[in-house]
Amino acid sequence: xxxxxxxxxxxxxxxxxxxxxxxxxxxxxxxxxxxxxxxxxxxxxxxxxxxxxxxxxxxxxxxxxxxxxxxxxxxxxxxxxxxxxxxxxxxxxxxxxxxxxxxxxxxxxxxxxxxxxxxxxxxxxxxxxx
Amino acid sequence: xxxxxxxxxxxxxxxxxxxxxxxxxxxxxxxxxxxxxxxxxxxxxxxxxxxxxxxxxxxxxxxxxxxxxxxxxxxxxxxxxxxxxxxxxxxxxxxxxxxxxxxxxxxxxxxxxxxxxxxxxxxxxxxxxxxxxxxxxxxxxxxxxxxxxxxxxxxxxxxxxxxxxxxxxxxxxxxxxxxxxxxxxxxxxxxxxxxxxxxxxxxxxxxxxxxxxxxxxxxxxxxxxxxxxxxxxxxxxxxxxxxxxxxxxxxxxxxxxxxxxxxxxxxxxxxxxxxxxxxxxxxxxxxxxxxxxxxxxxxxxxxxxxxxxxxxxxxxxxxxxxxxxxxxxxxxxxxxxxxxxxxxxxxxxxxxxxxxxxxxxxxxxxxxxxxxxxxxxxxxxxxxxxxxxxxxxxxxxxxxxxxxxxxxxxxxxxxxxxxxxxxxxxxxxxxxxxxxxxxxxxxx
Numbered sequence: 001x002x003x004x005x006x007x008x009x010x011x012x013x014x015x016x017x018x019x020x021x022x023x024x025x026x027x028x029x030x031x032x033x034x035x036x037x038x039x040x041x042x043x044x045x046x047x048x049x050x051x052x053x054x055x056x057x058x059x060x061x062x063x064x065x066x067x068x069x070x071x072x073x074x075x076x077x078x079x080x081x082x083x084x085x086x087x088x089x090x091x092x093x094x095x096x097x098x099x100x101x102x103x104x105x106x107x108x109x110x111x112x113x114x115x116x117x118x119x120x121x122x123x124x125x126x127x128x129x130x
Numbered sequence: 131x132x133x134x135x136x137x138x139x140x141x142x143x144x145x146x147x148x149x150x151x152x153x154x155x156x157x158x159x160x161x162x163x164x165x166x167x168x169x170x171x172x173x174x175x176x177x178x179x180x181x182x183x184x185x186x187x188x189x190x191x192x193x194x195x196x197x198x199x200x201x202x203x204x205x206x207x208x209x210x211x212x213x214x215x216x217x218x219x220x221x222x223x224x225x226x227x228x229x230x231x232x233x234x235x236x237x238x239x240x241x242x243x244x245x246x247x248x249x250x251x252x253x254x255x256x257x258x259x260x261x262x263x264x265x266x267x268x269x270x271x272x273x274x275x276x277x278x279x280x281x282x283x284x285x286x287x288x289x290x291x292x293x294x295x296x297x298x299x300x301x302x303x304x305x306x307x308x309x310x311x312x313x314x315x316x317x318x319x320x321x322x323x324x325x326x327x328x329x330x331x332x333x334x335x336x337x338x339x340x341x342x343x344x345x346x347x348x349x350x351x352x353x354x355x356x357x358x359x360x361x362x363x364x365x366x367x368x369x370x371x372x373x374x375x376x377x378x379x380x381x382x383x384x385x386x387x388x389x390x391x392x393x394x395x396x397x398x399x400x401x402x403x404x405x406x407x408x409x410x411x412x413x414x415x416x417x418x419x420x421x422x423x424x425x426x427x428x429x430x431x432x433x434x435x436x437x438x439x440x441x442x443x444x445x446x447x448x449x450x451x452x453x454x455x456x457x458x459x460x461x462x463x464x465x466x467x468x469x470x471x472x473x474x475x476x477x478x479x480x481x482x483x484x485x486x487x488x489x490x491x492x493x494x495x496x497x498x499x500x501x502x503x504x505x506x507x508x509x510x511x512x513x514x515x516x517x518x519x520x521x522x523x524x525x526x527x528x529x530x531x532x533x534x535x536x537x538x539x540x541x542x543x544x545x546x547x548x549x550x551x552x553x554x555x556x557x558x559x560x561x562x563x564x565x566x567x568x569x570x571x572x573x574x
Binding site: 036039041042062064065066067068089090 | 565
């Protein structure tokens with residue numbers, strides 16, 4: 001069974017978002033998503049200072065099975081990208097909520113996080129998909 | 131080769147060839163690839179010395195035979211697809227796609243209609259579709275496919291607008307079902323000023339029965355290496371002729387063969403000032419084009435209809451047999467086209483066995499694996515395309531093999547997880563191959 005930490009917010013497209021103490025939002029893909037994708041072999045990250053919009057493409061993740069777009073869960077400016085993933089994409093499989101984070105956004109409106117799913121709703125969506 | 135005798139060299143290569151999986155050795159139900167038998171007769175005809183010995187820059191009087199064949203192939207493809215004109219220049223399906231979208235762009239540009247930025251692509255599409263759109267400077271906009279395998283029509287209507295340059299569709303779709311609302315889709319896209327591109331990947335299903343031109347498509351490509359039985363696999367050589375209706379015909383790529391009375395010549399730039407330009411240095415993949423023409427002539431109009439009918443019959447027979455054997459179909463309510471999707475999500479959940487494990491175990495039964503993990507929409511899936519050239523006995527043998535493997539999943543899952551067991555190499559490390567790319571021989 002995949003892990004779905006209570007304190008995070010989830011997009012239906014399988015990204016998680018975490019509001020940090022400094023008001024920024026960290027983004028990654030869920031345990032369920034990494035498990036479904038299988039071994040991840042390549043990650044394309046947004047550039048720092050890039051403007052991203054909620055629901056719009058912000059990166060790409062590629063596994064031995066498939067290539068998928070990563071969507072920004074909230075609108076804002078990218079302030080950091082996890083460059084470790086460029087050489088070690090397997091971190092996403094190993095630690096999707098920790099070392100395997102993708103990028104960090106300075107959100108225009110942190111309230112947008114409330115439009116996302118909570119852990120229970122995300123789990124329910126995943127079990128319906130199955 | 132002074133190091134080895136002729137006999138040693140013959141044995142070496144013969145033994146290597148016996149390790150190969152190929153349509154000449156095995157059932158090859160690789161969905162979306164149409165791995166049908168390539169008739170030896172077509173190969174023989176295309177290998178006549180008059181063809182193989184012709185210099186690619188031969189003068190027109192010495193090229194009339196070849197040009198007549200090329201022209202005839204263009205005419206055959208026009209008739210088979212319902213298009214007004216065909217160019218056989220593209221040397222692969224992807225190049226055909228590129229040509230088609232470049233023509234759509236040239237059409238809009240010529241009208242000064244330059245604000246159309248989007249090409250609509252269903253999320254079930256081949257990855258080459260959005261790639262071709264981007265290559266031509268467009269943004270690919272995805273529309274979802276519904277649970278029945280058809281494009282979500284309401285979502286499509288919402289996505290279409292004055293920014294729409296066109297839509298790329300495969301019909302039957304990558305889900306192995308016929309797109310039932312194709313006429314409505316054509317109306318919606320045309321009403322918004324967009325154009326329809328037909329990806330010929332699955333033309334085999336409807337050959338001789340339905341024509342993309344009659345469905346409302348404006349431009350298309352045909353994979354000769356699929357539908358017209360020319361060799362493929364291992365990277366080619368392919369051929370992706372592109373066809374267009376009256377509206378888009380002026381933009382077709384060159385070279386093309388032209389008939390004037392009883393004589394043939396190449397289309398010159400002056401004949402086609404609006405062409406998107408030359409797409410191959412000489413005459414496209416000439417040997418492949420000749421094989422396709424020979425195949426088409428062997429079939430004739432009635433034979434083409436039988437291709438589509440038997441491809442569809444074989445797929446539906448196989449699908450029903452698998453359904454009876456307890457295999458889960460991805461679109462159980464739909465009739466198959468020439469291919470269909472099954473899913474092993476239950477096996478994955480209950481026994482931890484993936485579609486890839488089952489595919490590997492089928493290799494031990496002397497069966498080339500079906501396409502795995504495509505379309506991406508369906509988890510743990512196979513896309514199975516038997517083609518029209520397989521017998522009922524071959525299809526039954528496949529059902530027996532897959533049934534046996536699924537039994538093993540329950541009784542001896544380790545045997546499936548570690549397959550294949552009787553091939554020269556077992557599992558290749560595809561993760562390392564993808565993570566640790568070395569594309570230049572001898573680098574570092």
